[in-house]
Amino acid sequence: MSSSPYTARTAEEGTAAAPDTGGRRLPRTLHPVAWWIWALALATAVSRTNNPLLLFLVLAVLGYVITVRRTEAPWARGFKYYLYLALTVVAIRVVFRAVFATGMTPDDHYLFSLPHIPTPDWYAGIQLGGPVSLEALLSAATDGLRLACMLCCIGAANTLANPKRALRVLPGALYELGVAVTVSISVAPQLVQSVQRVARARRLRAGRNKGLKALRGIVVPVLEDALERSLRLAAAMDSRGYGRAGSATRRSRRLTGALMLLGMCGLCAGAYGLLDASAPKLLGLPALAAGSVLCLAGLRLGGRRVTRTTYRPDPWRFAEWAVASCGVLSAVLLFVNVGYDPAELNPSIYPLSWPTLPLVPAAAILLAGAAGFLAPPPAPPAPPAPPTPHITAPRTEESA
Amino acid sequence: MNPRLLRTVGRALAVLGLAGAAVLAPTGPASAAPQPIGRCTTSSGVVLAVDFSHWGGPVYRSCGTTPTTGYELLNQGGWRTTGTGHDGPAFICRIGYSGYQGGKQYPTSQQEDCVLTPPASAYWSYWHADPGENTWEYSQLGAMSYRPRPGSVDLWIFGGTNIEGTKGRPTVTPDQLRAHNSRPVGGDPAPKPEPKPDPVRTSQRPADGDQAPPPSEKPSEKPSEKPSKSASPSASATPSPSPSASVTTGAAVATPEKGAKVVDAAPAADAEHDSGSIVPVAATAGLVVVIGGAAVFAAKRRRREQ
Numbered sequence: 001m002s003s004s005p006y007t008a009r010t011a012e013e014g015t016a017a018a019p020d021t022g023g024r025r026l027p028r029t030l031h032p033v034a035w036w037i038w039a040l041a042l043a044t045a046v047s048r049t050n051n052p053l054l055l056f057l058v059l060a061v062l063g064y065v066i067t068v069r070r071t072e073a074p075w076a077r078g079f080k081y082y083l084y085l086a087l088t089v090v091a092i093r094v095v096f097r098a099v100f101a102t103g104m105t106p107d108d109h110y111l112f113s114l115p116h117i118p119t120p121d122w123y124a125g126i127q128l129g130g131p132v133s134l135e136a137l138l139s140a141a142t143d144g145l146r147l148a149c150m151l152c153c154i155g156a157a158n159t160l161a162n163p164k165r166a167l168r169v170l171p172g173a174l175y176e177l178g179v180a181v182t183v184s185i186s187v188a189p190q191l192v193q194s195v196q197r198v199a200r201a202r203r204l205r206a207g208r209n210k211g212l213k214a215l216r217g218i219v220v221p222v223l224e225d226a227l228e229r230s231l232r233l234a235a236a237m238d239s240r241g242y243g244r245a246g247s248a249t250r251r252s253r254r255l256t257g258a259l260m261l262l263g264m265c266g267l268c269a270g271a272y273g274l275l276d277a278s279a280p281k282l283l284g285l286p287a288l289a290a291g292s293v294l295c296l297a298g299l300r301l302g303g304r305r306v307t308r309t310t311y312r313p314d315p316w317r318f319a320e321w322a323v324a325s326c327g328v329l330s331a332v333l334l335f336v337n338v339g340y341d342p343a344e345l346n347p348s349i350y351p352l353s354w355p356t357l358p359l360v361p362a363a364a365i366l367l368a369g370a371a372g373f374l375a376p377p378p379a380p381p382a383p384p385a386p387p388t389p390h391i392t393a394p395r396t397e398e399s400a
Numbered sequence: 401m402n403p404r405l406l407r408t409v410g411r412a413l414a415v416l417g418l419a420g421a422a423v424l425a426p427t428g429p430a431s432a433a434p435q436p437i438g439r440c441t442t443s444s445g446v447v448l449a450v451d452f453s454h455w456g457g458p459v460y461r462s463c464g465t466t467p468t469t470g471y472e473l474l475n476q477g478g479w480r481t482t483g484t485g486h487d488g489p490a491f492i493c494r495i496g497y498s499g500y501q502g503g504k505q506y507p508t509s510q511q512e513d514c515v516l517t518p519p520a521s522a523y524w525s526y527w528h529a530d531p532g533e534n535t536w537e538y539s540q541l542g543a544m545s546y547r548p549r550p551g552s553v554d555l556w557i558f559g560g561t562n563i564e565g566t567k568g569r570p571t572v573t574p575d576q577l578r579a580h581n582s583r584p585v586g587g588d589p590a591p592k593p594e595p596k597p598d599p600v601r602t603s604q605r606p607a608d609g610d611q612a613p614p615p616s617e618k619p620s621e622k623p624s625e626k627p628s629k630s631a632s633p634s635a636s637a638t639p640s641p642s643p644s645a646s647v648t649t650g651a652a653v654a655t656p657e658k659g660a661k662v663v664d665a666a667p668a669a670d671a672e673h674d675s676g677s678i679v680p681v682a683a684t685a686g687l688v689v690v691i692g693g694a695a696v697f698a699a700k701r702r703r704r705e706q
Contacts, residue, residue, distance in 0.1 A: 143515075
């Protein structure tokens with residue numbers, strides 16, 4: 001289904017802005033916000049279901065889209081770490097369910113037993129150890145799998161979207177925050193690079209690569225390197241005018257701060273009111289709306305003092321619409337309860353039975369996978385030879 | 401990993417398993433069994449009552465032998481519960497009785513998905529009344545930990561409660577539900593609904609007669625006295641009743657209006673369980689393999705082209 005960057009394709013999208021491509025689809029990076037919308041929508045869809053079949057389908061779709069559409073940038077190779085994290089989540093969930101026993105009924109399938117630790121009367125609500133049933137472990141595993149799938153969705157967004165370009169869409173008031181985030185995001189790859197460099201240098205000098213002594217020999221230069229780098233970065237940012245308050249007066253800064261603080265309080269109260277069914281009705285949507293209005297006002301006011309221009313803005317064309325909407329559509333399909341029984345989304349494990357595969361949610365998840373060929377192919381990595389003429393898309397390593 | 405460490409871990413697991421088997425053996429269902437309602441007396445057996453009035457149903461009442469747990473009472477003689485995905489079977493999320501709507505469990509999956517712990521505004525709350533007591537006590541223990549005393553009454557009602565105990569108190573009184581006969585009635589203890597074969601026919605509306613439903617030892621009281629009966633005596637005596645007493649009084653007054661019908665639930669066969677088919681699992685596995693194959697193919701082609 002996937003197309004190589006060079007296959008002919010009757011793409012009607014973006015013909016107005018793109019140069020003459022002869023009907024071919026230009027490799028380019030998709031707008032990062034489109035990937036984030038797609039991934040967050042898929043995560044929302046996942047939060048609705050506990051059906052292991054649907055969850056495995058989501059994992060397969062994520063794997064496919066990432067394989068087909070990721071770039072060769074450093075952050076695009078990180079998906080396997082999200083997979084490790086997901087596995088850890090499932091394992092922790094299962095172990096906790098086994099240790100904090102939730103009781104065993106005569107109908108359950110007995111697996112093994114942990115030593116039971118008696119708890120005092122006032123603590124009788126929590127049992128430690130005891131018999132563990134197959135049902136308990138399976139339900140813990142599916143529960144963990146759901147969280148793992150949501151983690152992988154976020155991981156997919158981080159893998160597919162360029163984090164530095166994503167920060168460009170931040171409103172001006174949050175720009176300083178965004179810069180801090182960018183710097184912290186790029187710390188880990190830089191550290192890895194430093195460590196590798198220092199270790200190679202030690203090897204060339206026939207130094208030891210293991211043991212406590214070698215550790216000191218590596219850590220100190222790496223830390224020095226990091227300090228030097230950050231000083232250089234700070235100097236570079238200072239010379240470019242970062243961190244200046246601009247023309248903002250003291251009063252407007254205070255007003256911005258107050259608006260943002262009140263708005264955040266409103267958002268918190270609104271979220272609480274929406275999630276807690278027994279909270280007064282006034283706390284739900286009205287507080288949420290008031291909070292977002294206050295926040296928006298604060299952002300507008302704060303953004304007025306800094307004027308920024310964008311160099312080579314990311315276009316938002318048909319492919320961006322398509323990717324974002326197929327993610328949103330799959331989330332909507334999992335929430336409307338049309339054409340399937342909502343009980344199928346959360347199959348019962350007590351008593352044990354095979355889960356069913358509801359057709360509409362499965363189709364919705366496969367629809368989200370269509371992003372794999374709706375998105376344009378990623379730009380190939382820059383070859384060492386002189387670049388081929390058709391690489392016109394911006395390089396992915398470019399900073400914000 | 402170190403093979404010796406592996407072996408040690410394996411041995412430890414084996415020992416744990418054996419210990420578990422030894423622990424598990426005596427904890428089987430010792431003698432808990434469903435009984436016809438006539439076998440429950442003032443001093444033996446436990447009356448279990450479940451209030452389906454939230455869905456327009458009656459209050460079902462059945463009897464079980466003691467030693468038992470609240471959970472076992474709710475999972476015998478046609479009763480069946482469902483836990484939540486988060487807390488396991490010990491949290492009672494759904495209750496069904498095979499004699500009511502064909503064993504359909506309430507709340508239904510449209511109303512509550514039973515994945516996380518239900519909110520305090522809509523859940524099955526658990527109430528006890530010890531022998532001789534006529535006030536409900538909110539259970540301090542879960543269904544699997546609580547062991548009801550012989551002659552007591554267990555009640556499950558659906559709704560919301562609050563911490564002050566002013567909301568969501570039962571509308572029926574323990575005396576309306578408990579056994580009032582001092583010796584078993586109705587022949588053999590086999591799980592056969594002999595004395596009252598048709599549960600619906602034996603139903604008695606509290607509104608019809610003001611007496612408690614079964615042949616009562618207590619003399620019938622005047623209707624005006626009834627509300628104060630359900631509240632604690634001291635509270636009704638004082639001119640300004642405490643909040644809980646006033647609520648209880650209001651609830652007791654509301655009972656005849658709402659007409660919560662008390663129906664005896666005879667021990668019945670369990671509802672059928674269908675373990676489903678493996679076809680959807682196989683289909684999904686096939687789908688995942690196809691998508692994975694496509695991904696591998698795309699990755700290979702990409703590597704070749706670069």
